[in-house]
Amino acid sequence: MSAPLVLFRRVAKSYDGRTQAVAPLDLAVAEGEFLTLLGPSGSGKTTTLMMLAGFEEPSSGEILLEGKVITRVPPHRRGIGVVFQNYALFPHMSVAENLAFPLEMRRLPRAEREARIARALAMVRMEGLADRRPAQLSGGQQQRVALARALIFSPRLVLMDEPLGALDRQLREQLQLEIKALHARLGVTILYVTHDQGEALTMSDRIAVFRTGRVEQLGTPREIYDRPATAFVAGFIGENNLIPVEVLGQEGAFARCRLPGGAEVLAAAAHPPGPALLVLRPERILLGGDLPNRLFATVRNAVFLGDQTRLVVALGETTLTVKLPHRAGEHAVAPGERIALGFAPDAALLLPAEEGR
């Protein structure tokens, strides 16, 4: 593997000298990758991005770009493209003037500038709007211009700070795909910050899940979804049931667990006896009693959503969420009904109990 494009080496940030906005962070970003920093607000993901852009100075540690320490390099000499949450287009300049700005700063000749602006406008499908002012554009159009402006000077690295946060859902999904396509076509490395786990799963090669200034887990979307390393990740990415269980003992590759309410199930995991958290995706719980792990539960709530039915069922004192895919001819489950559910042992994960909860 080649040297990483970006390397955070024990980078920490504290604003008041006591609480750490970012705890000592080690993170390597590979050339050409789409890495998303995902986390709730205040988890340190934006601070991390701003330190890389040069707008925040790390309290300790160093940041390397292309092998060189850039911690003390001012932002205008880093050559990193940045897309901001609220676009940050220059309101007194037209679209073309906004796009020309980074090229003028690099003293590109006029002909080259004009050629690049034309290409950039075509890239984001904004031809014909070159003379508009930002205020005359829709939110989606403004974000396309911001995207083009961050890419027009051909940076190797582009940072995006919740760039789609202000757009409505449909536009957001459309632009997610456009950004992903641009990433694939240009081969540029993208560091993307979002608190939207769906967006992170859709777009990323890898996801770093942030929580209170630390990376809880770093992995591909599939790894993060299928094998969350902590209860926080399990609960933050997608929907999950986190069930407090008692591990009774190991039976080969399976751990025998007692659920609240007394039923015993097997999980394809290793865990020492004692309290643990059983992690079970709602879509991995199936209706019917022909699976090795069977449980009986009372339906509290059933919502028909078209492609699926969401059930909330009571299992002793805990409630579980169950997603049943819609199949023709199946009888509709009603609240109050006692039903049999099951899941495969390999659908369940075991995490240490009290993990930060």
Place this chain on the structure above:
Amino acid sequence: MTPRILVGAAAGLVLLFLLAPILAILPLSFSASDILRLPPEGWSLRWYAALLSSERWLLAARNSLLVAGATTLLGTVLGTLAALGLHFGRFPGRGAVLALLAAPVVTPSIVTAAALFLAYSAVGLAGTFVGLVLAHTVISVPFVVLAVLASLRSFDPALLRAAASLGAPPAAAFRRVVLPLIAPGVAAGAVFAFATSFDEFILTLFLAGPGQFTLPRQIYAAVRDVWDPTICAAAVLLFLASMLLLLASEALRRRGGGIG
């Protein structure tokens, strides 16, 4: 009578009280005789002609424009820089610095004038053009600072980060992004600075030598010297100039959206 009409009548009376002396000067300045009497016995432009052919008045007008011009330049540059530092800077005591800069507005002019007179005497600035410009700058800067600070309040700081990320060094970011967006505030501040200097009397009385008499100072000298309608003509012109400046700053305020 409704209270509304009463309030209107009271306001009208107050306005009349404020404006009557100024309005009285207007016909007097067009009087044909050299006796100050209302209504004038005839009409003429002779006092304006006298004004424009008097070396003293012309020198005073030239001085006023020079001092106000230099004050505007110096005050606008310094005031804008101070406002930028106060707005973007993160340092303890920002409020104290702002209060200090605004102090000349609330300090009685006579106190500032006396203090500057003593200080200038010690360093040899009394009775000099430079000294007068510096003094006017001191009282003009607060207006520039406040006008520019007001326009900076609507400036999105993310634009500075955007400019830096696009390769603009701080000076280029200021010239290309900040300055065009706060220009109405800077211009309004410049107009205030000009008007402040143009109208200023007390500081000038203390600090100006005979060679630096400005229009207000010359009016004062003429009133004590010979009371003739030339003063009225000068007053009318000064009043018109102030009106123009007021209108200009109002126009800038509207364009800039809530500045000043």
